[in-house]
Amino acid sequence: AGKSDHQPAGRCVDFPVSVVLPAGGTGERTGLQTPKQFCSFLGRPLISYTIQAFERVSWIQSVVVVVAKENTDLMIDIIQRFQHGKVRVVAGGSTRHRSICNGVLALGEEGEDEGRSAAADRPKVVIIHDAVRPFVEEDFLYKIAMAAKEQGAAGAIRPLVSTVIATTSEGYLDHSLERAKYRASEMPQGFTYDVICQAYQRCSESDFEFGTECLHLALQYCGTNAKLVEGPPTLWKVTYKRDLAAAESIVKESLSRSACVITGASTGAVTLADALQKAVGALDMELDVIPDLTGDNARYLLKEWNFIQLSVGYSCLSEVEAINVMLESESKAVGVLRLFLWVHLSSTDEPSVSGRAAEPAAIMDLASAAKLRNILLYGIQLHQSKRWERSALRVAEIASALIRDRSPALVGQLLQA
């Protein structure tokens, strides 16, 4: 997230680029019933993270997602639920290459509906990616797009992780390959529209049926030797169930790097916010402290922030509710589960009896309502005392754990710092 903010000047692509995202896999290897591109973590299917990675890139014009017919409705639902723009759904073929070919042909037809000539709207470069590689970054897409435009074809490579060996038909070692001469071919790959179209026009039925490598088709049928570009390890493909856990941990880590602290007008809350800001620094987290979400600060609602509201003295759960309503109205645009922490500093050492009894139930009710609106709400209570710094550290530890774990089972709990 936020990568595009640091985009160096002049790295913008000045020719039309579109994406074909084959998502027809059946996912036997995850050991799960759902094809892995549709498996969800943190309330969102994998393919939606991948689409988001392309949506964030301003110079990408459109994304064609190619899905098996039986998943078309599911895919359209995902696009609506997470408000994906620039995306079209196209029906897949019986093999990976037939699906990609359908996607490329669909790109050629764009604009035809509006009566313009199809040729004018055709992309110069087509990027082909996998739905199950959600962490592709803008700077690498840039490299692939530029190399594809220059060479006709370009592909991501990675060093081999294991030695590759040739086997005899009886299952014995024949020989091992010299690692330095070979690479793993990964995604994304890029092609000029003309090269990828020609490759699919000229290739054989057998290529459509058994071929695995678009780069190979471009070489064989267009004489185009693809430029190979070494990609980062984040290009890895979510293949097994453990990869879903790894992907979830990467998203959790990126979601838990920062939070927005809302203090209201209370000076006590500002002091607490200061102490928290220092304490979370040691936990590799950053806090932005603001008085409220009005005016310019409304922009915090538009990004994937976690929110921490501080209340000092009398607890006022109606404030919590008000912010939740604001969050809800913007949550759809962000498309993720929001996390909201209410931190209450009670002003006396002795908890008031009525307060202690009422709050846990009230915050549980609020959290149940919030959960229906895709907001995870938790409470943390601390008591005004002389051991102020230690308490702030405890709040920071608990807040950091809640933000990192995002556990739906613990919403509505009022934790003690």
Next chain:
Amino acid sequence: AGKSDHQPAGRCVDFPVSVVLPAGGTGERTGLQTPKQFCSFLGRPLISYTIQAFERVSWIQSVVVVVAKENTDLMIDIIQRFQHGKVRVVAGGSTRHRSICNGVLALGEEGEDEGRSAAADRPKVVIIHDAVRPFVEEDFLYKIAMAAKEQGAAGAIRPLVSTVIATTSEGYLDHSLERAKYRASEMPQGFTYDVICQAYQRCSESDFEFGTECLHLALQYCGTNAKLVEGPPTLWKVTYKRDLAAAESIVKESLSRSACVITGASTGAVTLADALQKAVGALDMELDVIPDLTGDNARYLLKEWNFIQLSVGYSCLSEVEAINVMLESESKAVGVLRLFLWVHLSSTDEPSVSGRAAEPAAIMDLASAAKLRNILLYGIQLHQSKRWERSALRVAEIASALIRDRSPALVGQLLQA
């Protein structure tokens, strides 16, 4: 865990097998400062999980861990802390092959100290594995050991995940390999002691310096074509930071499949245990319900169980403390963080004022003490009411989340069901 309980009859290896575990890697690829085999999750370094996988196999006689000199003390400390038996530490060489060779030579010297002839104690088969592949299972080790004894050499293979391509020196595609003819060579590998010794005696300095594949040395210097055995996906190598997260999630899942519920003599607790047992079934978890940990039930202390103690009516935290002390005395043998949940069903709808105020502080103090003894202690409170089933479901959800997340920051919290 517990795999060996289901070992089919007759699958026992009747010749001596030992393991060499090279653990000298520096782990640049994880992006972490600590070499990845020494990175910890759930309070335990990766290499300790790998060693445990071999310790569980009754027919493996000894494990030689080969570490860089600067990590010898760290490794000895890990062996003592997690009470690993059958393990020796040997100093590594400057390359992977020199390290493995040191490990193999050390196996040949076993028994010499005790005045027996070294030859008598030499293993028939040596298994070579990676410290960063913690999930190797007994049945696969059996296959490798048997194939190695029969053929002289055997190695794990996996299908290629990506297409492998040959590159030109200028960074362009030269050609792609036909996937079906090639495999990824993985670990473990097995060799007869004679084959692996001969291979290292005969191989060149250049092999020691640059070679990556023991199977290749066995072929080149002993004429032994290794038998290749397809392994399960769990053999994968922890390489990147995301792999540590994946490994952690696999261990968490295996640790959270079951728990032991202690009811005491109370009939109310037995009824609650019944309701919980049904509720966790839907969450893919199993509960063993027992009255206490005396007699035959003391065996629960010896394995990696999670414990849930039920209290009905008056809460008796001294019981909690008593069980914690028992857990502590056995924790060293198990070598993992133990998880202990105290579930308190208060018998009235109205919480007693003194109870509400006292318990959270008391359980927090208990938990702080328990944490120093490697026990993660949490509390869950529910109130006797007519909506009994719903409450049991909530307890099950919260318990399941706590057991799965194992969050150190949340110990001592008294959660409300």
